[in-house]
Amino acid sequence: MKIILHIWRQRNADDKGRMARYEVPNVNEHMSFLEMLDVLNEDLIAKDEEPVAFDHDCREGICGMCGSMVNGVAHGPKPGTTLCQLHMRFFKDGDELYLEPWRARAFPIVKDLVVDRSAFDRVMAAGGFISVATGSAPDGNAILVPKEDADRAMDAAACIGCGACVAMCPNASASLFLAAKISHLGLLPQGQPERHERAVAMVAQANQELFGACTNIGECEAVCPKEIKLEVIARMNHDFLLAKLAGRGAAEEG
Amino acid sequence: MELDSKCPTGPIETRWDRHQFSLKLVNPANKRKYTILVVGTGLAGGSAAASLAELGYNVKCFCFQDSPRRAHSIAAQGGINAAKNYHNDGDSVYRLFYDTVKGGDFRARESNVYRLAQVSLNIIDQCVAQGVPFAREYSGYLDNRSFGGAQVSRTFYARGQTGQQLLLGAYQALERQIGAGAVEMFPRTEMLDLIVIDGHARGIVTRDLMTGKIESHLGDAVVLGTGGYGNVYYLSTNAKGSNATAIWRAYKRGALFGNPCFTQIHPTCIPVSGDYQSKLTLMSESLRNDGRVWVPAKKDDTRPASQIPEAERDYYLERRYPSFGNLVPRDVASRNAKAVCDEGRGVGGTKLAVYLDLRDAIDRLGKHVIKERYGNLIDMYERIAGEDPYQEPMRIYPAIHYTMGGLWVDYNLMSTIPGLYVIGEANFSDHGANRLGASALMQGLADGYFVLPNTINDYVASTKLEKADANNAAVRDAEEQVLQTTSKLLHNKGTRSVDSFHRELGKLMWEYCGMSRTAEGLKLALSKIPGLREQYWREVKVLGSGEELNQSLEKAGRVADFFELAELICLDALERNESCGGHFREEYQTPEGEAARDDAHYSYAAAWEFRGVGNRPDLHKEPLTFEYVHPAQRSYK
Missing domain, CATH: 1.10.1060.10 (Alpha-helical ferredoxin)
Known part of the structure; x- marks a missing residue:
């Protein structure tokens, strides 16, 4: 399936930031959400564009490092599930998803989806x-x-x-x-x-x-x-x- | 080089006590004059940093994650062993010692293992006092469960999140010291080199991952608690960020590397689903208590599991190991899964999986009982695989999980570089060739809370060190090397991403140096890795700059180290002409297909000394002697 992503890109804390649109064709339903972002990043690197920065580590839902807003909901639509454990079978072909970092004054943005x-x-x-x-x-x-x-x-x-x-x-x-x-x-x-x-x-x-x-x-x-x-x-x-x-x-x- | 393990002699029960008494102490008022650098904040590093600060040392602590609470110890599920004998079922320090030496296939030091079993008792007490919410019985007493490789119930647990709760205990102790000003914490900071001055470890070079700043930190001793190197294989149960860079750079500065080929494969992981796969998720082996492992009896059987009649199923573990059945140890279960898949009897889309079937247990006990026992695991499986294990069998396959090898350390946990200590999974010491379930958490905390804080005093008290000078040539040289490597990666103008190379290396390692190994395969891997490594340095592409958060750059440095380490793993595996624990060489097996050790020739710990990239390292041998547990062939028939 094809997923259309709008992702918050911000070079650093001083940059104003903007939403950027990307298309990820050939998303497999068994991919995790972060694996889809991996695939996007590999594509971006191939095109000499800087990959999207996002925090992640264990990818088992326990380290607490990952997370972003997906269409306005923290960690996306599935309850009780971190972003790394959310799988693409919960989405359908052609879905448009808006990814933004956690927004809070106490969590300054470091880069793209990464916050402090x-x-x-x-x-x-x-x-x-x-x-x-x-x-x-x-x-x-x-x-x-x-x-x-x-x-x-x-x-x-x-x-x-x-x-x-x-x-x-x-x-x-x-x-x-x-x-x-x-x-x-x-x-x-x-x-x-x-x-x-x-x-x-x-x-x-x-x-x-x-x-x-x-x-x-x-x-x-x-x-x-x-x-x-x-x-x-x-x-x-x-x-x-x-x-x-x-x-x-x-x-x-x- | 003469390897001195500094192991005490005499009756094993009193070795640690007598050794502690022989160690020099540092006056409490003097401790604040010394600075100790602790790298890594998992169970080992976190507990060590907190405990050293409590003693009065100045501690600087480093982790690459955004918070010390995220270290990968957090993902451990099952539990932590301790010889409390709360169940009156015949457990003792001696039995835990015995089980661990035997489980490690007689490739660990008796003195170390005995000490580990002894301090296991204190660990539980310490963690309870910190507020770790261990499972309790209705009476309020601590609950235990049993685990692989043991016949007693000695595993303490906090639901399926024991690692998380123990790590949060250590993290909280560490935060308390940070709040008190005794520990200076550097999150999102990666160690990129070790500074050795006049033969002593005196500092580290780090990169601030937020700003890219390269900096040196100097002190009186360096402690590495940086975890294992399973990510050499690309796909493993490790976190994505887990890496070998700290121990590898220390190796290149002169620390010997012990038993690199001792890697552990965990039999029950969720299998690979496609090329995009980024990591593998473990399903606790406790599922094998009620799940039955099987594959179709016929090759290339594409029917769904429910349509394969009983007579056409092969419960191969029960068939081959009638007494242990589905509960054979990790290495045996893993190799058998590979064997049936190699025969073309694997299941699922990739044919690289076997069934773990709860059907019979559900019929026997009812769904509610199974749900109570394994509910959270079953939910996790369903989230990842999208199939309901109550309806159809789970598909599982072995994956790289833990590395018993690591930097060589003596009984004091000091490496061959004076002043460089290595703790937890990063060292090679306690598990021999195979680690038992629920023992990794035990070792990490034993090292960090109870062993290192006792042994490090002796070094500090007995070593006369000049104040380290930031202008020393060794500091400048280490910084320069880090800057050069970083710059080289950024200006390479290559064509391929870091991940594409890492995947290629991982596939090669899994194929030739994974679950089973042959001299022929290892030689082939050894002939391919140097070429691939050179290609990496020619063709890798890292975008962005070095003066900001750059995740590709971080990965690029780590993967460069994996290439070198991969070669050492294969070399060690080729050198060890026997099968033991996680190291299975197909040429060395019993007529029944089990691992055949060669105690006459290989009862030693291999310790490798760096001789330059691309050059063959020197092999040193630390002979292992067994006075208490006599080597015998492990049998699970």
Whole structure:
């Protein structure tokens, strides 16, 4: 089948950028979306045109490196699926697809479809951990975790940090990302001592990074490739409020 | 060169303890005077960088991805082994040690493997404390499952995402140190050379992948946790960015390369569907617990699976290995799949696949049970292959998955260049000729959390190093070489893309140095690779500039290294005239078609020394001795 692509091309952060139209003939239905882009890039190289830059690594839907907007939807039309796991059999001959990078003030564009998501790392460095030095842990079975808590912590911990939630949110809020980590650690007994400070510190850093505020729209949940539920945001708000009421953490208002 | 493994002697149970006591320490207040460069942020590199910073060292850490959380350890599915014996089923440190030495087909050091089994206990504790959401029983205790190559239940897991959760644990520990200012992190930064001053590893040359800036970073020791080299084969289960450049450039600076031909093929991957294929996806081997592997009994049978009657199906693993059946080890399952496809009995459009059929298990247990056990794997298969495994059998085929070989290191994990440490899959040390399932995660974290942070002190404390000078000739020379290579690639004015060459190399390697190898095939590959490499340098086309994000340029440098490494893999495979683990030479097999080791002549680790591109490297041998686990032929009949 033939696919018509309109792709955002931008040389670097200073360039204004524009949409460019490409045709990819002979798309095989078994190709992944990124394999189709590989084929396009090989064609471009043959024509001495610079290939489209896009981030990707594992191509198994777990590293979180890939992603772009496909016709306005982060990671494209198939729910619970990263761009690398989306296959061309979900499209039909002649489809026109518009590919754009994640757009958020906190994610500056590097080139074409590649953005800088280092704000996520800084949010994690602010408090997304349990402070335990190597070697100081008790026996694994000394900390009992009810199965249900472990399962819910795992549901939240499945976040791959791709940034689709931010890209899809009209406010460019990172709440689903933040809340997934705050919930993962806050649901476990090991995470209790730092639970409130963690919520305050991570939210404060996210504000500093200029992610927007959450207004419970739910676009993030709809596009999350790991299907993380909005419930985690409620949990984050709970922890944050309790911390504020108790006067813990010294951050600006979230 | 005399290879000194520095392995302790005496009773194996106390070797690591006694060795640790013999190592020199660095006063905590003095540690901040030393800078350690850690390259790679997977389970090994990430855990090492965090742990070294906790100890007080200045750490600079590098990864080529946009965040340290993306390293390919993240894709590991199954689990991590630890000899906790929580199930009272007869497990012990000694048994894990025994299983690993035997599983590695007696080509690993006993001392290293025993230590690995010992620290496996601490790893689980550490990860639990970090908040890794391991699977739990209803009582709240940790759950385990069993895995290939073992008769006990010692594998800890977090759904099908164990690697992801362990990596996030290490990443979080690392981010904590970054936040505290103890680690300076350089994402999207690729190591392109090692700086050796007066015989000691003192720094690295890097390229900032966003700006193209070539820069040197100097310090007191360098740690490589940069993963394996499976992408030499182009199609593998590795991430697209996984590469051998860091270890290869270190090799060219004098570090010896151990057992390059020990590569592991995973039997259950989703098969290639066409020429555009960019990578292969693994399906956890746990599926072989309930799935039955078969092909049509007749050649060129084009009927769909459902129309092939029972009598015309060949369940070849059950037929050939009645006691282990579908659960034979990875190498055996892989070779048999290749054999039936070579006979023309492969299935699917390409005829390079076999069926893994859940039908009988669904009939026996019900669909809901199978869904509960393998639901996420089955969904993944359906997403990729577009077929429903509840209705028709999955098609699978072996693929390159892991490399046991890597830079040679001693018991302290130091390479033959003083001050250069190599950890995780990047080194050659613990798995011998074949790695058992759920042991890669164990080794990465053992090295990073518990071994390296103990052994590196000894080097720092006992080595008198001048402050490294950025104007030193060795620094200038390394930078100059990187600049030259980059410029050469950019100004080549060639006609072919990097990927087209990489695919060609991959096909050649898979054909002649893949699942089974022959002297004739290896000689043919060795005669073809140098020509292809020269053609690459003449004809490769890299567009764009060096002063910005340029993904073709990144790939071009990595593929240039793969060409050289491919030659070494073939050479090592040709030199090793025996079959062992992942290295199967067709000339050396038992009458039943199993791998035939030659302990009299090949019970050694091969360590290759670089002698210039195109020149034959020198082979050094580290003899392996077995005091505890006595070599025997592995049998799974």
